Amino acid sequence: MESLLRSYWNLPVLLFFSLLLWKTCEARAGADSRPNILILMADDLGIGDVGCYGNDTIRTPNIDRLAKEGVKLTQHISAAPLCTPSRAAFMTGRYALRSGMASTNSIRILYWLGGSGGLPSNETTFAKVLQQQGYTTGLIGKWHLGVNCESYNDFCHHPLNHGFDYFYGMPHTLLGDCQLGKPLELGIVLRYRLWFYTQMIALAVFTIVVINLTGFFLFSWKIIFSLVLFGILFFISWYISFGFVRYWDCLMMRNYEITEQPMKVERTYSLIVKEAVSFIERNKKGPFLLFVSFLHVHTPLVTSERFIGRSRHGLYGDNVEEMDWMIGQILEVVDKQGLQNNTLTYFTSDHGGFLEAQQGDIQLGGWNGIYKGGKGMGGWEGGIRVPGIFRWLGVLPADTVIDQPTSLMDIYPTVIHLGGGKVPQDRVTDGHDLMPLLQRKVQYSDHEFMFHYCGVYLHAVRWHQKEVGAVWKAHYTTPVFHPEGAGACYGRRTCTCAGEQVTHHDPPLLFDLSRDPSESNPLSIATEPQFDTIVKKIEKAVEEHRTTLTPVPLQLTWWNNMWKPWLQPCCGTFPVCWCDQETENRHSHLQEVKD
Numbered sequence: 001m002e003s004l005l006r007s008y009w010n011l012p013v014l015l016f017f018s019l020l021l022w023k024t025c026e027a028r029a030g031a032d033s034r035p036n037i038l039i040l041m042a043d044d045l046g047i048g049d050v051g052c053y054g055n056d057t058i059r060t061p062n063i064d065r066l067a068k069e070g071v072k073l074t075q076h077i078s079a080a081p082l083c084t085p086s087r088a089a090f091m092t093g094r095y096a097l098r099s100g101m102a103s104t105n106s107i108r109i110l111y112w113l114g115g116s117g118g119l120p121s122n123e124t125t126f127a128k129v130l131q132q133q134g135y136t137t138g139l140i141g142k143w144h145l146g147v148n149c150e151s152y153n154d155f156c157h158h159p160l161n162h163g164f165d166y167f168y169g170m171p172h173t174l175l176g177d178c179q180l181g182k183p184l185e186l187g188i189v190l191r192y193r194l195w196f197y198t199q200m201i202a203l204a205v206f207t208i209v210v211i212n213l214t215g216f217f218l219f220s221w222k223i224i225f226s227l228v229l230f231g232i233l234f235f236i237s238w239y240i241s242f243g244f245v246r247y248w249d250c251l252m253m254r255n256y257e258i259t260e261q262p263m264k265v266e267r268t269y270s271l272i273v274k275e276a277v278s279f280i281e282r283n284k285k286g287p288f289l290l291f292v293s294f295l296h297v298h299t300p301l302v303t304s305e306r307f308i309g310r311s312r313h314g315l316y317g318d319n320v321e322e323m324d325w326m327i328g329q330i331l332e333v334v335d336k337q338g339l340q341n342n343t344l345t346y347f348t349s350d351h352g353g354f355l356e357a358q359q360g361d362i363q364l365g366g367w368n369g370i371y372k373g374g375k376g377m378g379g380w381e382g383g384i385r386v387p388g389i390f391r392w393l394g395v396l397p398a399d400t401v402i403d404q405p406t407s408l409m410d411i412y413p414t415v416i417h418l419g420g421g422k423v424p425q426d427r428v429t430d431g432h433d434l435m436p437l438l439q440r441k442v443q444y445s446d447h448e449f450m451f452h453y454c455g456v457y458l459h460a461v462r463w464h465q466k467e468v469g470a471v472w473k474a475h476y477t478t479p480v481f482h483p484e485g486a487g488a489c490y491g492r493r494t495c496t497c498a499g500e501q502v503t504h505h506d507p508p509l510l511f512d513l514s515r516d517p518s519e520s521n522p523l524s525i526a527t528e529p530q531f532d533t534i535v536k537k538i539e540k541a542v543e544e545h546r547t548t549l550t551p552v553p554l555q556l557t558w559w560n561n562m563w564k565p566w567l568q569p570c571c572g573t574f575p576v577c578w579c580d581q582e583t584e585n586r587h588s589h590l591q592e593v594k595d
C-alpha cells in the first residue's frame with residue numbers, strides 16, 4: 001500500500017519532470033529554427049535608383065540578387081518621408097506621432113546631436129523584444145534617434161538603451177559639414193543656424209543694454225566691456241553655428257564610447273563593412289539581429305576612390321554603386337558562414353530620393369522613378385514608396401513580386417513573431433505581420449488604410465479597396481512646388497508641411513494608384529462616379545484613426561531640438577572635443593576589407 005502510494009506520488013513528479021524536459025527540448029529546437037534577421041537600410045535612396053525596380057543604367061547587382069532569390073514588394077511604404085520620423089516608426093512599428101517623434105514646426109528631424117529630443121525610453125523597439133527573446137542584437141551605421149536627455153552621458157535615447165547589445169556607427173546623420181572642403185548644408189538648415197546666431201546676438205545686445213542701464217562701470221569701461229562681450233558672443237555663435245558642426249555632429253561611436261570626433265568620413269564605409277562582417281562572424285551560432293543602417297546615399301555622397309567615376313550617373317550613381325558593393329560584401333559573409341537558409345534578409349530605404357539636392361544641373365539626390373515628389377513631402381508617392389526586398393532561402397519563394405500595400409512598420413510584428421516574442425499590447429501599433437503574405441499563404445495584405453503624415457499633419461490617406469483592386473489616395477494637403485523645379489520645392493530645401501508653402505484641398509485630390517501610379521490625373525465627380533462615397537469612406541477612417549491618437553511629449557519642439565552644450569557628446573574636455581581611435585588600427589582595417 002505504502003509503495004503504491006509512493007509511486008502515485010511519484011507519477012506527477014515524473015510527469016512534471018518529463019514535461020519540463022520536453023519543454024526545454026522544444027524551446028531549444030525552437031531556438032534553432034528561429035532565423036537570424038539582417039536588415040539593410042539605405043538613406044535617401046529612391047525606388048528608381050535600383051536595377052530590379054527598373055533602372056537599367058545604374059548597377060546594383062547585389063540588391064537585384066536579393067530580389068531574384070526572394071520577394072520584391074512594389075508598394076512598400078515608409079511611415080514618413082524624412083529620416084527621424086520614418087526611422088522612429090520603423091523601430092517602434094507605429095506612426096511617429098505616437099511616440100512624439102513628429103514635428104509641429106519646420107525642423108522635422110533631430111537637428112543637433114547635443115539636443116534633448118529622441119526616441120523615448122518607454123518605447124519598445126523590435127530590437128528590445130528580440131533581445132529579450134535571446135537574440136544578439138547589433139546596429140551598425142546611422143541612428144539619428146537621439147542620444148541624451150539631461151546630461152552628456154545619460155544615453156537615454158542611445159541604441160544601447162533601445163535593445164541593441166552592440167552599436168557601432170554614427171549616432172547622428174551625415175551632413176555636408178562632415179566632409180572637409182564641402183559646402184555647408186544650405187536651405188532650411190542654414191535658416192535654423194541663423195536663428196541660433198541671431199539668438200546669441202540678441203542675448204549680447206540685451207546684456208549690453210542691461211549693463212549700460214546700471215551704474216556699475218565707468219562710461220569708457222562700459223564701451224570696452226560691451227565691445228568685448230559682443231565680440232565673444234559673436235564668435236561663439238559663429239563657431240557653434242558654422243565652424244564646429246563637424247565636431248558637434250559628425251562623430252562615430254562604439255557602444256557608449258566615441259571613437260572618432262570628428263569622424264574621417266572617407267574611411268567610414270570600410271569600417272561599416274568590417275564591423276558588419278565581424279558581427280556576423282562573431283554571432284554565426286545565432287540567433288542574431290543585425291541592422292546595417294547605411295550612411296549611403298545621403299549627401300555629401302562620400303565615395304571611395306575605387307567607385308568615383310564608375311557609374312553613368314555622376315557622384316550620386318557612384319555612391320549608389322558603392323553601397324551595392326558594400327551589401328555584396330555583407331551577403332558574402334552570410335553565404336560563407338552557411339547562414340543563407342536561416343537568415344531573413346531585408347533591404348529597404350528610409351524614404352524616397354531627395355529631389356531638391358541638385359547643384360546646377362548635377363543630380364545629388366535620388367530618383368523616384370515614375371512616382372511624383374520625393375523626400376520631405378507629405379503624401380506624394382515618390383517620398384514614401386521605397387524598395388522592399390525579403391530573402392529567406394527555402395522559406396520565402398524566389399523571384400516573386402507582390403504588389404500589395406505594405407509598410408516599413410510591418411517589419412516590427414514580422415521579426416518579433418519570427419523571434420518568438422509578443423508585440424506589446426499596452427499601446428497601439430500600426431504594422432502587420434508580413435510572413436503570410438510573403439509566403440503567399442494569403443493574397444491580400446492587412447492594410448486597408450494608410451495615413452501619410454508630414455510632421456504631425458496628416459497630408460494624405462490611402463485606401464486599399466481589395467474587392468475592386470483599387471488603391472485610392474486622397475491628398476488633403478500638398479506642398480507648393482517650384483514652378484520650374486518639376487515636382488520639387490525651392491532650392492536645396494525640403495518642402496514644409498504647413499503654412500504658406502502648402503495647398504489645402506477640399507474636396508481632396510483623389511487618385512487611383514492602381515490606374516494612375518504617377519498621381520497625374522486627379523479624379524472628379526465627372527470622371528469617377530463613386531467620388532463622394534470614396535471620400536466619405538476615407539474621412540470616416542481618418543476619424544477612427546484620430547480616436548487612437550493620444551497626446552505624448554513632443555520630441556522635436558524648438559526646445560528639445562536646440563543645441564545644449566551640457567548634452568554634447570564629447571571626446572575630451574568640453575569644448576575641446578577630439579579623438580581618433582581608428583587611426584591606430586587603420587592599416588589592419590583597410591587590409592581586411594580589401595581582402
Ligand SMILES: *[C@@H]1O[C@H](CO)[C@@H](O)[C@H](O)[C@H]1NC(C)=O
Nearest residue numbers: 048049055056058313366367
Ligand atoms: C537610374 O538612376 C539614375 C540615378 O538616380 C537616374 O538618373 C536615371 O533616370 C534612372 N534611370 C531609370 C531608367 O529610371
Ligand SMILES: *[C@@H]1O[C@H](CO)[C@@H](O)[C@H](O)[C@H]1NC(C)=O
Nearest residue numbers: 337338339340341393394395
Ligand atoms: C540551403 O537549402 C537548400 C535547399 O533548400 C540546400 O540545397 C542547401 O544545401 C542549403 N544550404 C545550406 C548552407 O544549408
Ligand SMILES: *[C@@H]1O[C@H](CO)[C@@H](O)[C@H](O)[C@H]1NC(C)=O
Nearest residue numbers: 120122123124427551552553
Ligand atoms: C511614455 O511616456 C509618456 C509620458 O511620460 C506617455 O505620455 C506615453 O504614453 C508613454 N508611452 C508608452 C508607450 O507607454
